[in-house]
Amino acid sequence: MNLTISGHHLEVSPALRAYVVSKLERVLRHFDQVIHIKVLLSKHNESQKERRQRAECSILIKGNALHAGSKHLNLYAAIDELVDKLDRQVMGHKTRVQGWRSAPVKRELSTIELH
Known part of the structure; x- marks a missing residue:
């Protein structure tokens, strides 16, 4: 998994980077097939x-790309809201994927009547 944390008009301090990583661990705990994460x-x-x-x-x-954003007065609160x-998006994606895979195949047996 690749993780990119960048800042626009602000410097990303090591404390801020550590906070983002610790919060993203919650998302990664629910879904382990993450390829790349980009945080701005x-x-x-x-x-x-x-x-x-x-x-x-x-x-x-x-199989998918998820996007989210948040705005707040405090950057840490914006990160909390973002996570x-x-x-919620990752959990929804996970339930959709699991529901699709575990759905039973409905097959209708057609009976041929001979007259």
Whole structure:
């Protein structure tokens, strides 16, 4: 698995990087077929102060790509919200894949009547 953490208009400190990695472990615990994770942390000058810090993530997993993003006043809170969204998406993907694989094959036996 490849993990890329980058910052836009802010420097990603080792503490911030460690926080992101520790939070992403929760997502990885539910689904182990992750190929690549890309996290983008950014700071924007918006008029709404509570939406200035952004966290975006793209996860490439076997058979699909998941994307999520969040905005908040505090970058750590934005990361927490982002991981919650990703966790829900990964769990939904996992249940869809497991449901598809474990669904019984419905076969109708056609009877041929001879007259």
